[in-house]
Amino acid sequence: MQITLPKLLKFMSQQCLMIIILQVMSMQLLIAEHVVGQNLKTTKVTAKIQRKRIEEIFKVIEKKTDYVFVFPSEVKDEDDTYSFNFANESLDNVLRRLRQASRLKFQVIDYTITAAADPTAAPKPVSIRKEVPAAIRVSGTITDAGDNARLPGVNILVKGTTLGTSTDGNGAYTLDVPDESAVLVYSFIGYQSREITVGTQTVIDVAMEQDVTSLQEIVVVGYGTQKKSDLTGSVGTVKAEDIQERQLPSVSQALAGRVAGVNVSVNSGRPGGQSNVRIRGFSSISTSNNPLYVVDGVIMPVGTQTDGSYSLNNAIDNINPADIASMEILKDASATAIYGARGANGVILITTKRGSTSGSKISYDMQLSVPTIGPNRVEMLDAQQFLDVEQLGWDNIKYYDAAGWNPTGGPNGTGSHSSGREDPQDSRSKMGPGAGIYALFDANGNPLYNTDWFKESTQNKLSQNHQLSVTGGNADNSYGVYLGFRDDNGLLLNSFMKRYSGRFVMDSQVKSWLKIGGSLGYNYQEENIVDFGTGGLNSVRMITEALPILPVKYSNGIYSHNKNYSPSIEGGRNPVDQLLNNTYNLISRTTLGNMYANIKLAEGLELRSTVGLNILERERQRYDSRPAPQTPTYVNSPNERGTARLRSERETFWSFENYLTYTKRFADIHALTAMVGQSAQETNIFWFQQSSRNFISDFFQVNNMGAAQDFAVDSPPVSSGKARFAFSSYFGRINYGLKDKYLVTVTGRFDGSSKFGAANKYAFFPSAALAWRISEEPFLKGNRVLSNLKLRTSYGLTGNSEISTYSALPTLRIVTSVFSNSRVSGVATNRLGNPDLKWEKTAQSDIGLEIGLFQNRIAIEADVYYRRTTDMLLSAPLPVTSGYGTITRNVGTMENKGLEFTVTTTNVENNDFSWRTTFNISMNRNKVLKLANPAPIFGVGNPNFTNQTGVIMEGQPVGSFWGLNRLGTWGSDEAAEAAKFGVNTYRGTNKPLLPGDVKYLDVDGNYAINDNDRMIIGNGNPKSYGSFINNLQYKAFDLVLDLQYSYGNDVLNMTMHSGEDRTGLANSYASVLNAWTETNEGGEIAAVRDSKAGYVSNVDTHWIEDGSFLRGRNLVVGYTLPSNVVERIHLSRARVYVSTQNFFLATKFSGNDPEVSTYTNPFAQGQTFFDYPKPTTYMFGISVGL
């Protein structure tokens, strides 16, 4: 099976999995001999040839070797004769000499050598068609049995002869065969060969089955490629067709659920919305846990881009997923250690699509889609329910704040409260018909409106996505042009993401020893982030809190405002007003380019030199418009007359990398690949921002900020910053294989980063791995059941360096001081220096087992790993008496251990019907082993809500939620026990605990509920998660069913604060209808009372919900048009499909979606405080090729 490598490479190219261009080229062209396989080199030819025609020479060689020649009739070279003296020359040398002499080129597939005219050769008439006396002319079309795509370049050979041809660009062929007994052999790399006896047929169409032996895949690893069978590390692959299936705007969403051990939480329904990618858990507490992304060898900026507590997107989200040919996810240390100090969170290598090596191709993909409200939605009180609850709240004031209650106060003598909250009846009477346009009630006091704000805030607007690619070229020179336009309209009003992308790629075999190429891409992306302003009364929060008794607009066109009803209601602009009139445009411009040169220095020795460039420019244009008036006569204060904010950032990255690769096979049993290289990288960042306020009109937005009347909005109103960091690295790797059974990989990277202390700039990150292909052992080889069995194990160190720049340096900061009522600058302590600051290191061991059964129709891959992070970079709390809150230090130890399991089965496989299933499951357990100080760390990694929401504590996993334990509510029969808490309680002064109040666990039994009663109450990380994906094909129809599941993840649903604890201030969740009453005791929700009467709101166990879920992530039904139809419209392929994404969601979670996180903090997964709801999307798509 030594010929499988070239076969495989061809397969890759067919699948757009072209990786290292050189290798693809060399597969196509014999002249680039070293990759073609050892057989051509080890097969020696000795022959003396005197003036023989080329066909005769072939016959001589055929006799002396195992190879057969295919000589397509149209290129026969009948007149020329040649003389050679081959003296124990390798076959590849022989072919090279033949090429130079004859102007033919050769393609080697298995043991078949196909000759073809060499267009790059000098214009000499070498091809003269020769008529062969033939009985039958056969023609036909060759297609892929999987996707019905036509296959160009398939070899067709009349068995036992040199007669043959190959298919053209449309997969068509014509061949003259001698007689009916002729047997045609169809062969193509990556496909199972077919033999068909011609018989009486003149049209023979063949659907070729892919060779399911995925073992022979080539995968990209850092600074090189490897056969999957030779891998010693844990690497997952996502292919272009997987990405194509989902048609999602961001790379991370396309990645979700594809690879075990990779947890992608898509936490927002915003187009292109925020997601968290975690590979094998967490490696770090206060630095980034995001993986490293490497696009065509260019490292992307790491870290989360945020705006305060608000997530924007990562650099990788600005890449067009349609440009991706494959993604490889490096998980274990053997795979990631080549990225040394940046590999600890895993590495995602992205290979983009390249040009075509087999003629011109045009392909076009288009999707139209519409978002609708997702499968689950939270229910709010409707108008009448709101009024009832508000009334109940008022009626209960007298019980729950007896001290503040005056039974004879109020305009009607019906009682009043010290806060001035008025009887809702009074508010309503003011808003009756007498209020004219602004009336909310009819003469009978019934509400005029019953607004469903969720519905009003959403749109079902058509989105479109167009991707056009033009590729062309031949084996030596290829190019590709990729254009994309995406216009996503989100579920919420006015929410959109537009992306224009263009990319040009070129690869050229300039000389036999030199190949150059590169790509240049530009993306322009514009998003309107309508859900910004987390924590405040932003649009997504007001969907819950806007009063259902208000209209969206009054008949005069003025938007309603919660205060319109009553001053006691907390403010808040209605969500439609916010969505339509406020803007937060995030504009990203990404220029991503690289150039490479591959230089063959000697046999098996190659130098690759790469220059990479990534310029990310980002602009935030934010405008807060005038809010609707709170009362008809309300005058907006100057700070409510429009606020414009503009921020511009530029992040420039370059890299220059050079590495030498040496490949050699000794004595046919030792396979060695050695690589050594150097890398230099630099990133420069500059940003500035400005703000202004109080405009004469909302017209200007950010487009004339000087038109404002007030420039003291933010303090200071203008700001800017600059930062630089750089890496200098040396790396190397040795892969050694003995008899292709025993495989060893040793990797090392010596990494230097500017971010570290002077004494610790450099560190070394080694790894080693062993693999044993047990199925290659004699006792298993050829086993009918067990087709593949491989055991691999690895150990290595990787690092994390994603701390802020300059953390090692002591600095002062500039502060705004005020003297004489004006600003003067002061300096103040800022950061302690730490010259000892160094890398965070993660040691990881991994044991993996790969099993293939029944010719790999069942493929199982399982990994167990243990990761231990030491010298953890941490903004470690210092005793604050020092004047400093934290110091960035290397302290702390954390572990992750886990299990990953993937099984892929081909359940049914025949010409008409196939069914493939992939199931994966991952489990990760995390624990903090050691911290700098014994004190639990609050406020790092978690937001502070009404209280601390999370804690980092020794012996506990990160992502732990912190709060009180709500036991329920005090019952009527427990009044005496509740009274023991005294009159001053956590509810406030003079507010004793009464039946109907929240009952917390009093841990220390001191009848006071305070911080001593808080504890770990949940964890946002799933116990297990994964995907279940089915691909079915019946004739021209295909179907994908993609299910996602997560088990054991808690959600800290802080929206309960708004939804249940603010009655009387805003609208509430319908769940408050089930609150405690004397006749409905025992629930968890306290008796409804106006918030001014002491309604406590604490992070507690009632807010913790089981976030386990099963989601119908994607359902696609496609139809590939038959070839005769396609041909009639002059296309080579055409497929139409419909799909629906997020079409069902089974969960106990009470909110919209349990896969959610509002905050950017690293351990805030599952902490939600109003997020962009996830839509169900319906899509129609067309995919055509020309």
Added chain:
Amino acid sequence: MDKMKIINKRYIALLCSAALVVGAGCSSSFLDEEDPSNIAPETFFKTPEDAETAVRGAYENFRFHGDGAGIFSANFQMLDALSGTAETETGQNSDLNNLYSYQYTGDNLHLQQWWQQCYEGIANANLSIERIPAIPAITEADALKWIGQAKFLRAFYYFWVVQLWGDVPLLTRPIYAWNDADVNAVRTSTQQVYDLIVKDLTDAEAAGFSDTDGTGLASKIAVKSLLAKVYLTMAGYPLSKGASYYQLAADKAKEVVDYSVANPSKVGLFTSYDDLHDPAKRNQMENIFQIQYSPGIANANYQTFFLPNNTNITASGEVGTTVPTTGFLATYEAGDKRTMEKGFYFKQYYLDGGTGAPTTLNRFYIYKHFDVIANGRAAIGDQPAIVGTGNSGLNYPLILFSDVLLTYAEAQNELGLNAGAYAGLKLIRDRAGLTTPDIGTFNQSSFRTAVWAERWHELSYVGITWFDMIRLRKVYDVASKTFVDFLGAEVNGAVLQEKHYLLPLPAADYRNNPNLAPNNPGW
């Protein structure tokens, strides 16, 4: 041809090797870093003006006082909450609730932030004190002045810390390295902390400050006023220095009072209570020393916590988490101007964000800190309406002349009631429209409680009352209008215990710094 190729290859290999070497050669400086957006301590302190700039940095720390402490609360509210004279209209901040109900622990956010921010102020003051003398070309007078300013600030922050926590770490020099021994500072006796405070203030007094300072810097009068307060506090609990310190307090306060008599246009009581919260009257007369705010530049965000919860009577946020208890308001004498509408308190304002129709609230709220420019006001008579800006720049008072007058009255009375002491009390009461019994009707004890009561009434909601409670170990019982012992006193239903003399040490530091143990008594 083949030969050509080989030559080419060798040439390129050479080039590439050269590139590798160059890459490596660059790397020594390639990885150096300098933060271009922040200045390093070593590169600062070069010119005489840098002294002032550094001191300003230590002033900025005062603004923590009005900064947030969780939902609907700010740090300053801790002192009002503990005083028992306030309550909240919304129960949503459990840290604040626990302060109101004396159920706080060392994890309480307000308490932790007071501790941290005071020590940051101290660190910034220490930086100035250490670095200013080494500034080249600074004049001796300038060095003295700016070091004096920094010492005043250090004393001010330590005075807060020592009153709240007792024996605390005493850091007198900046820390530059995280492994400095003083990072895990040990606690120093209360006496030694006061020694430093007195020393710093004495130095500041002699540092050549101007008598008064309209810009917001500490003046000589401010230093003397603070020193008088420090001496008065030292005379009481926990140091209980007694007579000699009442003498020091009286003498120092009298210097300020005498200055006021001699310079009535520079230091003295405002004639109108409105002036106390008029942004135009910043840093003058009664406002001896204030936290400096400026609208749009450094907003006085504390404003909202005093305003009635969601009533829509102002252009500011209305949170209502520091609201006077009706019990305390009832203790004012009848006819006291301070309790009349818009004296210290108000219950009438205007709808529609402050500019609409008049409305009457159900209770009184604090007017002492009410910023009309930020909150807005309807037209009154011929005064046009003010549309509120929503941005307050109103300074918050830290030292008031009224406090100095009462300090003098209290301290002098302990030494022997005299006309000067009586005059101080009477000035305050006269302004409130109250009659004061003749000096002859008082004995030492009755004058003492009269001054105390006046302190409660005059110095309400400015962060002073709690310090009086722990200094005197007395609580003003609103029912009987008498002073009762702190221990066992019932405040808003809670019974005060010995542990309440001092706050628990902030939990994070207590856990992280082994040298802080044991905690304060009872915690």
